[in-house]
Amino acid sequence: MKNFHLVDHPLIKRDLTILRNKNTDQNFFRMALKRVSSILAFEVSKNFKLNSFEIETPLEKTTGYDLAQDVVLVPVLRAGLSMVNAFLEIIPEAKVGHIGIQRNEITLEPIDYYYKTPKNIDIAKVILLDPMLATGGSGAAALNFLKKRGAVECIFACLVASPQGIERIEAEHPDVRVYSAALDRTLNEKGYILPGLGDAGDRTFGTL
Numbered sequence: 001m002k003n004f005h006l007v008d009h010p011l012i013k014r015d016l017t018i019l020r021n022k023n024t025d026q027n028f029f030r031m032a033l034k035r036v037s038s039i040l041a042f043e044v045s046k047n048f049k050l051n052s053f054e055i056e057t058p059l060e061k062t063t064g065y066d067l068a069q070d071v072v073l074v075p076v077l078r079a080g081l082s083m084v085n086a087f088l089e090i091i092p093e094a095k096v097g098h099i100g101i102q103r104n105e106i107t108l109e110p111i112d113y114y115y116k117t118p119k120n121i122d123i124a125k126v127i128l129l130d131p132m133l134a135t136g137g138s139g140a141a142a143l144n145f146l147k148k149r150g151a152v153e154c155i156f157a158c159l160v161a162s163p164q165g166i167e168r169i170e171a172e173h174p175d176v177r178v179y180s181a182a183l184d185r186t187l188n189e190k191g192y193i194l195p196g197l198g199d200a201g202d203r204t205f206g207t208l
Contacts, residue, residue, distance in 0.1 A: 003177045004166050007043045012036055012181045019159070019197045026206050030082070033131070033159065033204060036181050037086035040157050044127060044179050045071075045091060069153075070124040072097055072117060076142050079201035080129040083157070087129065097121070099145060101138050110141035115149070122150035131200035133161040133180065135191045136168030143173045159200065160184055162193045 018024050018032040048067055055064035071091050075081050077100035088094060097117030101110050118124070126146060133139055133156070143154055154176045156169060161180040164187055169178055184193045202208045 001163075001166050001170065003170055003174065004161070004183070005043070005177060005179045006183055007040055007179055007181050009039055009181075012039055016159075016182055016197075020195060022198070024203075026203065029203050033082050033200070034086045036159055037083040037157075038090060040083075040159075040179055040181060041087045041090035044155055044157055048125070067091075067093060070095065070118075070120050072121055072124040072126045074099055074117060074126060074128050074142070074146065076101060076128065076130040076138060077114060079131050079199075079204065082131060082200065082204040083129040083159075087127065087157075094127075095120075095124075099142050101141050101145075110138060112141075112145050115145060117146070117149065117151075121146070122152060124151075124153070126151045126154045128154060128156045129158075130156070131159040132193060132196075133158040133165035133169070133178065134187060134193050135162075136165035136172075139165065140168055140172045143169070143176060155179065160193055160197060162187050165193075 015032040015036045050065040051068045052063050052065055054061055071094040073084055073087050073094050074097040075084050077098060095118040099112055100114035102113050128142055156176055156178045158180045160182045162184055166178055184196055186194050188194055
């Protein structure tokens with residue numbers, strides 16, 4: 001797991017407890033997910049490069065900074081949408097694309113049913129957002145679609161990851177660094193993460 005980064009933080013542990021609890025209602029689930037996503041955004045952006053330039057304070061001139069590279073957030077529909085606002089609050093200059101992936105019932109291969117990203121994706125730092133990295137199938141497919149359309153520098157940010165999902169991303173996309181708030185034990189026979197937190201999309205949007 002050379003490209004995996006576990007974001008270990010006391011507040012993440014507290015909020016993951018809220019997210020895992022089956023009795024947490026939709027509103028508290030959303031708020032906890034947003035807080036965890038904010039911490040992830042800080043960690044993901046920690047090594048971003050900066051441009052420096054001169055500015056004037058009310059008292060004197062000093063050095064100011066802005067991001068040296070464009071940032072594009074790409075949530076995987078629909079659960080990834082739950083992470084976007086938190087990332088935008090931390091990286092407000094980021095642009096947002098969207099990708100929707102579903103499995104072809106005949107070929108069983110993933111296909112993108114919706115795809116739209118900014119035109120500068122080839123020179124941007126692209127952050128793929130998806131709360132759950134389970135089997136890694138949709139994540140690997142999303143990264144494939146992004147790279148085919150020009151993305152060069154990609155990061156995967158999630159709330160909970162499985163060892164199997166990380167292994168698949170590292171095998172198929174060894175250049176992609178994965179950031180997660182938790183590394184869970186395994187997958188069950190249906191591909192759900194254990195202990196996990198259930199379906200993040202359903203719990204966020206109230207479609208249980």
